[in-house]
Structures are given as structure tokens and as C-alpha cells.
Amino acid sequence: MSENKIQQIGTAVEKAVSEQASRVEAAMSELSRLQSKALEQANAFIESATRHAREQIAFAEQIGGEWRKLVLAATRNATELFAPKA
Numbered sequence: 001m002s003e004n005k006i007q008q009i010g011t012a013v014e015k016a017v018s019e020q021a022s023r024v025e026a027a028m029s030e031l032s033r034l035q036s037k038a039l040e041q042a043n044a045f046i047e048s049a050t051r052h053a054r055e056q057i058a059f060a061e062q063i064g065g066e067w068r069k070l071v072l073a074a075t076r077n078a079t080e081l082f083a084p085k086a
Helices: 004-081
Strands: none
Touching: none
């Protein structure tokens, strides 16, 4: 082959390698952006789930307290019914 052809092939290979490197760099940049977005969404989900769990625990505590008050009131009422009256 002539020196000119070899130089053209070399130039074409360099261009192809450079373009491929640019594509890989763009893909990695996009992957990084998507990963950051996914982590933000996962963090938001975990915070939301934690908040809901805390609310549920507080609600269960409140219901338990109300239930204990009702049982105590019912016990007192039953005691008054069966207690001898003077």
C-alpha cells in the first residue's frame, strides 16, 4: 500500500477510537446522572417509609393508651355495678 493509504487508515482509526472514547464518556456521564437520580429517589422512599413507620408506631401507642383507658373505665363500671350499695 502507498504511504498515503496507510496514513488515511491511521487517521480513520484514530478518529474511530476518539469517537468511541467520546461515546463511552457520554455514556458514563449519563450513567452517573441516572445513578444519582436513583439514589435520590431511594433516599426519598426510605425517608418516607421511615416517617410512615413512625406515624404508625405513634398511632399504635395512642390506640393502646385509649384501649387501656376503656378497659379501666369498663372495669370500674362493672365494679360499681356489683359492689354493694349502702
